[in-house]
Amino acid sequence: MPILNKEEAQALLKKVLSYSKAGECEVSVNGSEGGNIRYALNAVSTAGDISTLDLVVTSVYGKKAGTATINEFDDAALERVVRRSEELAQLAPPNQEYMPMLGPQSFADSITYNANTAAMTPDSRAEMVAKSLSVTKAAKLTAAGFLENSTGFNAVMNSKGLFAYNKGTDVTFSVTTRNEAGTASGYAARGFTDVSKLDTLTATKIAAGKATGSVGAKAIEPGKYTVILEPVAATYMLENMFRFDARTAEEGRSFLSKKGGGTRLGEQLMDEKVTIYSDPFNPELPSATWGGDGLPREKTVWIDKGVVKNLSYSRYWADKKGVKPLPGPANIIMEGGTTTIEEMIKSTERGILVSRLWYIRMVDPQTLLLTGLTRDGLFYIENGQIKFPIKNFRFNESPVIMLNNVEALGKPERSISVESYRSYLIPPMKIKEFTFSSLSDAV
Amino acid sequence: MRRRDFIYLSGIGAGALMLPNLGAFGNPINPLQALDGIDVRVKKELADAALTVAKAKGASYADIRIGRYLNQFIITRENRVLNVANTESFGVGIRVIVNGCWGFAASNVVTKEGIAKTAERAVAVAKANAKIGGEPVQLAPQKGYGEVSWKTPLEKNAFEIPIKEKVDLLLSTNAVAMQGGANFVNSNLLMVNEQKYFASTDGSYIDQDVHRIYPAFNVTKVDSAKGSFETRRSISSPVGMGYEYLSPLDSEKVTGVTTRYKKRYDILEDIKAATQQVQEKISAKSVDPGKYDMVLDPSHLWLTIHESVGHPTELDRVLGYEANFAGTSFLTLDKWKAGNFNFGSKQVNIVADKTQVGSLGAVGYDDEGVKCKKWDLIKEGILVNYQAIRDQAHIIGLKESQGCCYSQSWQDVQFQRMPNVSLQPGKSSLSVDDMIKNVEKGIYIIGDGSFSIDQQRYNFQFGGQLFYEIKDGKIAGMLNDVAYQANTQEFWNSCAQVCDDRDYRLGGAFNDGKGQPSQSSAVSHGASTALFKGVNVINTKRKIG
Numbered sequence: 006m007p008i009l010n011k012e013e014a015q016a017l018l019k020k021v022l023s024y025s026k027a028g029e030c031e032v033s034v035n036g037s038e039g040g041n042i043r044y045a046l047n048a049v050s051t052a053g054d055i056s057t058l059d060l061v062v063t064s065v066y067g068k069k070a071g072t073a074t075i076n077e078f079d080d081a082a083l084e085r086v087v088r089r090s091e092e093l094a095q096l097a098p099p100n101q102e103y104m105p106m107l108g109p110q111s112f113a114d115s116i117t118y119n120a121n122t123a124a125m126t127p128d129s130r131a132e133m134v135a136k137s138l139s140v141t142k143a144a145k146l147t148a149a150g151f152l153e154n155s156t157g158f159n160a161v162m163n164s165k166g167l168f169a170y171n172k173g174t175d176v177t178f179s180v181t182t183r184n185e186a187g188t189a190s191g192y193a194a195r196g197f198t199d200v201s202k203l204d205t206l207t208a209t210k211i212a213a214g215k216a217t218g219s220v221g222a223k224a225i226e227p228g229k230y231t232v233i234l235e236p237v238a239a240t241y242m243l244e245n246m247f248r249f250d251a252r253t254a255e256e257g258r259s260f261l262s263k264k265g266g267g268t269r270l271g272e273q274l275m276d277e278k279v280t281i282y283s284d285p286f287n288p289e290l291p292s293a294t295w296g297g298d299g300l301p302r303e304k305t306v307w308i309d310k311g312v313v314k315n316l317s318y319s320r321y322w323a324d325k326k327g328v329k330p331l332p333g334p335a336n337i338i339m340e341g342g343t344t345t346i347e348e349m350i351k352s353t354e355r356g357i358l359v360s361r362l363w364y365i366r367m368v369d370p371q372t373l374l375l376t377g378l379t380r381d382g383l384f385y386i387e388n389g390q391i392k393f394p395i396k397n398f399r400f401n402e403s404p405v406i407m408l409n410n411v412e413a414l415g416k417p418e419r420s421i422s423v424e425s426y427r428s429y430l431i432p433p434m435k436i437k438e439f440t441f442s443s444l445s446d447a448v
Numbered sequence: 449m450r451r452r453d454f455i456y457l458s459g460i461g462a463g464a465l466m467l468p469n470l471g472a473f474g475n476p477i478n479p480l481q482a483l484d485g486i487d488v489r490v491k492k493e494l495a496d497a498a499l500t501v502a503k504a505k506g507a508s509y510a511d512i513r514i515g516r517y518l519n520q521f522i523i524t525r526e527n528r529v530l531n532v533a534n535t536e537s538f539g540v541g542i543r544v545i546v547n548g549c550w551g552f553a554a555s556n557v558v559t560k561e562g563i564a565k566t567a568e569r570a571v572a573v574a575k576a577n578a579k580i581g582g583e584p585v586q587l588a589p590q591k592g593y594g595e596v597s598w599k600t601p602l603e604k605n606a607f608e609i610p611i612k613e614k615v616d617l618l619l620s621t622n623a624v625a626m627q628g629g630a631n632f633v634n635s636n637l638l639m640v641n642e643q644k645y646f647a648s649t650d651g652s653y654i655d656q657d658v659h660r661i662y663p664a665f666n667v668t669k670v671d672s673a674k675g676s677f678e679t680r681r682s683i684s685s686p687v688g689m690g691y692e693y694l695s696p697l698d699s700e701k702v703t704g705v706t707t708r709y710k711k712r713y714d715i716l717e718d719i720k721a722a723t724q725q726v727q728e729k730i731s732a733k734s735v736d737p738g739k740y741d742m743v744l745d746p747s748h749l750w751l752t753i754h755e756s757v758g759h760p761t762e763l764d765r766v767l768g769y770e771a772n773f774a775g776t777s778f779l780t781l782d783k784w785k786a787g788n789f790n791f792g793s794k795q796v797n798i799v800a801d802k803t804q805v806g807s808l809g810a811v812g813y814d815d816e817g818v819k820c821k822k823w824d825l826i827k828e829g830i831l832v833n834y835q836a837i838r839d840q841a842h843i844i845g846l847k848e849s850q851g852c853c854y855s856q857s858w859q860d861v862q863f864q865r866m867p868n869v870s871l872q873p874g875k876s877s878l879s880v881d882d883m884i885k886n887v888e889k890g891i892y893i894i895g896d897g898s899f900s901i902d903q904q905r906y907n908f909q910f911g912g913q914l915f916y917e918i919k920d921g922k923i924a925g926m927l928n929d930v931a932y933q934a935n936t937q938e939f940w941n942s943c944a945q946v947c948d949d950r951d952y953r954l955g956g957a958f959n960d961g962k963g964q965p966s967q968s969s970a971v972s973h974g975a976s977t978a979l980f981k982g983v984n985v986i987n988t989k990r991k992i993g
Contacts, residue, residue: 045767
């Protein structure tokens with residue numbers, strides 16, 4: 006029941022709309038089903054299987070909007086939820102930023118759904134975790150990990166004739182491997198639309214390799230170093246930059262605001278090697294073809310060879326500024342280069358290989374200065390070779406400054422942010438003068 | 449603390465802020481609906497049905513939580529209301545032990561048939577996982593309480609206050625900022641009501657009605673000629689109270705360089721001060737990096753306590769259960785067993801307390817049916833205890849759980865979460881003015897800012913809202929671009945003084961993040977102003993483009 010197909014969703018929403026008496030009405034239905042396993046100390050700790058289905062109704066009179074929801078689906082319940090939203094709309098103050106609902110739009114079909122992932126069961130999840138555990142048990146390491154899959158759909162219809170539907174799947178896996186003494190740790194993270202691409206055995210072997218290679222880490226002085234960021238480290242760092250919002254920039258309170266007023270649109274803000282875009286049809290990282298504002302999503306370049314190419318405009322802000330609305334990114338792809346991580350190491354006289362970053366927080370939104378730490382595998386490079394594992398550092402660095410200091414890029418990989426669990430396509434990168442500010446004893 | 453929810457809710461730098469993430473907060477409903485709880489007799493019947501099915505399918509233990517989670521958000525900027533949203537999330541979560549392994553399932557179908565199916569799914573999950581093996585779950589004994597109830601002590605249910613009154617307060621707040629010369633202001637009011645019913649095969653049937661409220665604003669001043677901007681956030685705190693928190697009382701104010709608040713918050717007074725201070729911040733002197741004595745106000749220190757004391761004393765982290773996400777802890781079991789691990793100076797006394805009135809963590813019973821309590825974590829600087837739940841209690845030699853189990857909703861599994869963790873006031877009479885008089889070169893910080901700490905909780909960095917330079921015992925003016933870095937153990941050992949209980953206040957957060965899938969928990973931290981000697985301060989100013 007939680008996953009309705011396009012026709013079922015359309016029929017349900019049509020029925021709900023038929024009860025509406027408001028000036029404008031938007032109805033949406035979304036459902037999901039999925040499960041997760043969490044393991045630690047080489048055994049399952051918690052696991053769950055969760056399904057939900059919800060109906061949301063927004064009624065509008067002028068600029069007064071009210072929203073109500075229900076999770077019962079008999080006719081009486083459907084009419085009741087429409088009436089409730091209408092009552093709430095009459096109570097609500099007018100929202101001066103409210104934009105009238107859109108009429109019919111045409112949306113291409115997305116490629117976000119995969120039947121393999123949708124077919125996962127508690128047993129298939131348990132098998133994938135068992136494979137991961139076989140690696141750590143054999144290597145006398147302790148594993149803690151998390152595997153989660155979900156299938157979800159959402160559909161929206163309004164009284165002006167707009168209808169949109171999307172169905173998608175997602176699976177993410179992450180594992181931390183630690184030695185018994187607690188002196189070394191490794192990590193791997195993967196995310197896919199299609200679970201058949203997920204190999205928990207190989208991912209855990211990579212994490213285990215990081216852990217065994219980290220035994221005997223030495224402390225070196227903090228300071229500015231050339232770093233090679235693996236995709237999972239680069240992803241988390243850059244995730245903090247992917248808001249290309251015109252309004253905050255024009256209001257003067259964004260890293261994209263310009264001195265003296267206006268925005269940095271058209272400015273060379275980063276190195277020429279940096280190109281960042283969104284594309285709902287990227288086969289490795291697909292997204293829905295429509296956004297919450299009811300507009301179609303298309304390929305959009307945000308940073309083109311280091312130049313700020315586009316800023317996103319909400320429908321309200323676009324209307325106020327007399328420009329075309331542009332939805333913000335639903336996915337992020339950064340173009341890469343051809344340099345492998347091995348080649349990056351080989352060309353480095355003195356530098357550091359970074360496996361993962363952790364606890365990144367904004368220090369100054371004006372410059373996007375971030376602080377955070379390295380974690381789960383940090384290695385010192387000298388004369389083109391990894392010399393020894395080193396103790397973790399805290400860094401204070403801005404991704405904008407970092408992307409001005411790009412020396413080389415590798416092939417983009419789908420990786421997940423270790424905090425938001427969102428997926429991105431980001432290349433490994435070699436960056437000069439990355440600022441480490443203090444040592445951490447953490448393993 | 450989780451970052452993303454905070455950004456969503458506070459609207460800092462968020463141009464397109466509208467409805468908060470519905471996935472995390474439930475669905476919008478009419479504000480006039482769903483205020484009355486569901487009849488306990490109905491809930492007991494449903495709960496018994498679930499427990500019977502779980503036992504019949506082979507569970508050696510089962511519990512069910514029937515939860516209705518209500519939120520109201522009022523979100524404004526300048527002279528506009530961006531959203532009034534009421535959300536409700538209703539459903540059941542069932543947890544079982546089968547063959548020594550946990551299983552959990554949740555559903556929004558709250559009928560006897562739906563609940564029976566959910567119980568069966570929970571059993572299937574446990575059976576699948578039991579095949580992987582591992583140590584069987586060992587639960588600390590817990591007597592059934594029978595049918596009991598608990599409610600947050602409150603004077604005014606915030607959900608019953610007319611929307612217009614709340615909207616008017618926020619718009620008046622914004623007007624003070626705009627009239628005072630601010631360029632932008634966002635203000636929000638968040639209200640939470642957890643109506644949760646817990647039942648277990650131990651014989652407990654616990655009905656609880658939990659309320660929390662969080663008023664907050666962020667005022668922005670832009671200097672476009674310089675291409676810079678500054679913000680000053682409210683120094684309110686989220687609290688476990690009703691709407692009475694927003695009725696100012698002089699007796700609950702702490703005066704000084706800026707007024708701070710105990711159990712009553714004066715939002716109109718705070719926004720007036722904030723609007724002046726954000727202007728001062730723009731032209732404040734950039735800090736010279738180096739060693740300073742830090743005087744930390746409770747509106748700031750709560751977050752340092754949260755990150756550097758609250759998290760490392762969580763037993764699940766100590767044991768390795770959080771290794772893949774939040775991390776482990778430097779406070780390993782051997783340090784606790786030794787009985788003399790020097791966490792901090794003798795001035796450092798830190799308690800865990802799930803009973804403190806007005807705090808975010810206060811409930812009658814936790815989410816696995818254990819009555820809440822208070823205990824010492826750090827006593828005169830020595831590590832003496834952790835935070836544990838039923839399946840961990842035996843590991844630290846306890847015969848019963850400490851009642852730290854929590855789930856953010858019916859659809860998430862409950863696990864160990866932080867109780868309120870608070871620094872006890874100093875025993876000798878000491879005011880903030882007396883403390884500052886003896887500081888030669890220092891910085892006084894009010895309000896919390898940027899925060900980051902490593903996965904074992906050694907190395908941290910914190911910012912703040914207001915920074916004042918202290919020179920030769922006197923406040924010498926405002927500073928900017930300040931952050932301090934320290935090692936947890938060195939920092940708490942540098943604690944030289946803690947003000948007395950006249951200065952004691954709670955700070956806290958709605959959005960402490962932990963677990964996979966990540967869950968939010970609300971928690972308070974109390975403190976009086978404290979002095980830390982010789983802390984490393986860095987300058988955070990950078991230039992781009």
